[in-house]
Amino acid sequence: MGDRVIDVDVRFQEAAAVRRTESVAYSHLSVELGHFYAEDFGAGCQELRRRFARIADWSAAIPALAGRGLPAHRQPRISTCFMVDDYFHRFGSPREVIPQVQGAAADLGLVVDYVARESSFARHDGVELAQMVVDSLVVEPPRHTTGSRPPLSESGWLSNGMRSPGHVDAPAMTLPRPWSPPVQSGDPRHSIFVDVELWSDEPATRVWACALLASVWQMTRLGVLRRSGQTLMQPSRLAGELPADWDELPAVVQLNPTAAPFCAYRTLTLMDTQYLPVELAVRTILGQVAVPPAVAQQVAQRAGGEGLHLPSELVDRLSYVFIGG
Template identity: 45%
Template sequence: MTEAAAAFRETSADPVTEALPFSHLSLELGHLYMEDFAEGAERLVRHFTAVRPWAETARAWAAALPTGNRPRISTCFLIDDYFSRLSTPAELLPTLLGAAERAGLTIDYLARESGCALTDPLRPDRPGLADAVMHRLVESPPPGSNGFRPPVSRTGWLTNGRRAPTRRTSAALDADGAWQPPGETGARGHSVFVDVELWDDVGEQRTWSCAFLAAVWQLTRLGLLRDDGRAVLTPVPWEQRTFPADWDALPPLLRLNPAAPPFTAYYTCSVLPTRFLPVEHAVRVVLEQVHVDAHAVGQIVERAGREKLTVPEDVVERTSYLFPPGL
């Protein structure tokens, strides 16, 4: 008689990917620096007044989706509390929300930019969101590359093509070499080459770039980030009329509107000042080279299919922008 062989497997080896609810569109109503807030309430009212007609354009796009149902559109706003803190939540947020209301807009979700970077205080042993996304970067090697350039994990720089060769230390080696321009991978005709700085290590700790944090923000809005299968940066209901005096006492993502559609969405649209255009170009370069959770993507495609929507698996194709003049 022989004993039957038994196979044992840790349940944690195959973490279950948490499913999320989805809106059709996540509409970002702006991203301002602390210096903009320092100009006062009227500056914010002008911002939201300029945003409103473009927000209506985005809503009209969502209304034309072939779902057969009323489109689910959630709005959000990202507060820069990472690079500077010129004011407190107690002073700034009522003014921000009041300005949006005066312009006829409602902010459903409010996020702190530092939440895209810092480690979860409830799980200090886990990497922060930015660090986790950095480890998911898969550089696209340009044609003819020889691996001379160190990887992005060491340099903190990510590109969309082939860099111009670095001058060698030996003049003899350079004697026969001709200068070569950089080149965009997959360029149509002429290149638009971009080299993106993701962080710097000046000072006591790493400082993530605005472009990289904005890429993390997009991935979060698209519902593509997980930690051992669990959703990250989930909204915390906030029904209080007051806010704390310390940014760190505020959850990274607040749901201000109890009746708001889900924060995560099939598509994102951001209405931003034109000064953010180069930043968002850099964001797209990053998104093109992030290896996202395959199970999360599969859930989104399947869920959208049940709503008669075809959602592309390519992350970049799910993001869009509006850059109104004079914003």
């Protein structure tokens, strides 16, 4: 008897090709009721109440904004949130601060669904989130550069176009290169050039810029912040009372048990006009972030299943209301 020959079908696939992309629940609109800092809580929280009073003036328009693009019969899902600065300047405790925010909002007829800690968007659960977003940036190489300026990974600076060339010594017997202005990408008629510092290195640590942390925050709200297809941050419910230390508070806490999902197809941020430069920097960053294709496709399909067409560019899913004094 001869040896039998058995055909074996062996197929090789990259691990990334079979990696599962986790799905999350989505609202139609995530409404941020503001960033809050230590100065908002002085003098009996009067500044906090003034801010909420200005925000409340816009609250009647939010359902219409959330329903934009939806079929007429569909009721929009809306969730609200706010973020507390525990990264640059810690103050009070969750047990003190969060009830003050909830109370001030309730006095103006506003309901706060979720609260987030700013420090969590630098590092969370052992993952360097800010660095992960920096690593996902796709920076267009500037034209006509000499290499005299270090790359983003070394300099920590990100722009929205081509910078004005720095001073470079001209070769002997040649004329110096004439000055030229910076140019915004996209060839607009008149440039608005932005150069954003993403971090600063201090003796003991790297300090991430507010604009970068706010970019991580926006990506989290949009449900596109993933690592190997897995979500990195989902809201937690507290079984007991709020902790006395910020480090003991989860990154995102659900305050309203009946809230719509935290993540949303679009975000709306209501804030003071002083934050406009920061949000311009956020848009500069998010305009150059590469969302994993599987994640982008999943979100688009989920929205399409509800009759909602999402802009392909992440930054076009962000809206703002800047409120003056």
